[in-house]
Amino acid sequence: MSSAKVGLIQMCSSDDLEHNLSYIEQQVIELARDGCKLIVTPENCLMFADKDSYFAIAEPIGAGPIQKRLSEIASQNGVWLVVGSFPTQANEGKLYSSCLVFDDIGLLVSSYNKIHLFDVDVDDEHGSYRESATFAHGEETCVVNTPVGRVGLSICYDVRFANLYRKLRLDGAEVMIVAAAFTAVTGEAHWETLLRARAIENQVYVIGVGQCGYHTESRQTWGHSMVIDLGEIRFVSQR
Numbered sequence: 001m002s003s004a005k006v007g008l009i010q011m012c013s014s015d016d017l018e019h020n021l022s023y024i025e026q027q028v029i030e031l032a033r034d035g036c037k038l039i040v041t042p043e044n045c046l047m048f049a050d051k052d053s054y055f056a057i058a059e060p061i062g063a064g065p066i067q068k069r070l071s072e073i074a075s076q077n078g079v080w081l082v083v084g085s086f087p088t089q090a091n092e093g094k095l096y097s098s099c100l101v102f103d104d105i106g107l108l109v110s111s112y113n114k115i116h117l118f119d120v121d122v123d124d125e126h127g128s129y130r131e132s133a134t135f136a137h138g139e140e141t142c143v144v145n146t147p148v149g150r151v152g153l154s155i156c157y158d159v160r161f162a163n164l165y166r167k168l169r170l171d172g173a174e175v176m177i178v179a180a181a182f183t184a185v186t187g188e189a190h191w192e193t194l195l196r197a198r199a200i201e202n203q204v205y206v207i208g209v210g211q212c213g214y215h216t217e218s219r220q221t222w223g224h225s226m227v228i229d230l231g232e233i234r235f236v237s238q239r
Contacts, residue, residue: 001149001174007031007039007079010225010237012213015049017057017066025073032077037104037147040082040209042225043097043156043181047087048215051134058087058095061111067100075106080146084179084209085114085155087135094136099153099179101144112153113138116161124185125218131157141167149174152204156180159194159208162201169202176204181211187222192233200231212239 009027013020024041031039046066047057059067066086074081083100088111090096097114115138117131141164142153152168152175159165159178168176176198182191191208199206205228212223226236 002147004037004147005035006148006207006227007034007036008207008209008225008227008235008237009039009041009045010210010212010223011042011045012215012221013042013045013048013211014215015047015053017047020046020048021066021069028073028077028079028081032079036079038080038082040177040179040207041084042209042211043085043179044211045084045086045179048181048211048219054087054095054134058089061088061096061098061100062108067108070100071102071106071108074102074104078104080104082153082177082179088113090136092136095134096138097131097135097155099142099155099177101146101153110142110144110153112142112155113140114155114158115139115141115164116157118157122183122185124183124220126183127218129183141171143168143171143173151175151177154178156182159198160190162198165198165202169204173202174204176202176206178206178208180208182222184220184222187224191222191224192226192236195226195228196231196233199228203230205229212237
């Protein structure tokens with residue numbers, strides 16, 4: 001495994017695409033100046049909204065003005081950029097929740113479609129979460145070569161399914177990324193425990209990057225992005 005500095009962009013994304021993109025760009029500029037070679041954003045980093053909004057900005061993987069902008073952000077700053085999730089076009093009236101990886105010259109080198117969708121009732125103000133009403137299940141795992149070594153990609157609810165991470169480890173992953181938007185309720189209860197468990201089980205580094213704060217009156221996310229080294233917390237956001 002290689003040694004390189006990693007940057008985490010914790011966000012409170014809104015339904016304003018341009019605002020979210022601009023925030024990501026500014027954070028990438030600052031992190032690149034600080035020497036980061038790989039920068040990771042959370043789930044729903046470009047749009048935190050509803051089904052219609054996701055369909056409105058969805059693009060085919062590898063094409064479209066939003067992905068072009070993300071490519072330029074990576075190339076202009078000479079960094080690898082992991083876009084935690086972005087709605088991409090699928091079949092039969094659904095989208096994929098896709099994690100995209102751009103290299104330091106702006107090429108889209110890998111993508112992963114979220115496999116485990118969050119169809120859960122939570123004891124919070126929002127109550128019912130049904131990702132499958134908007135998104136289709138992904139089918140393939142993904143490990144990509146990066147400046148920090150071989151990285152396995154995952155998104156949020158995936159972290160509760162240990163077999164996914166075992167498959168990533170068997171495929172050579174040395175680092176696992178969990179791009180997330182954990183609810184405040186489930187995050188307080190399980191976020192740290194799940195990330196540490198995946199690190200311990202597989203003896204790998206785990207990078208968990210989360211959304212944080214109130215996105216609407218009923219949607220609150222947990223944050224507390226962290227980096228875990230074989231089960232030991234090396235960094236954690238204070239909120």
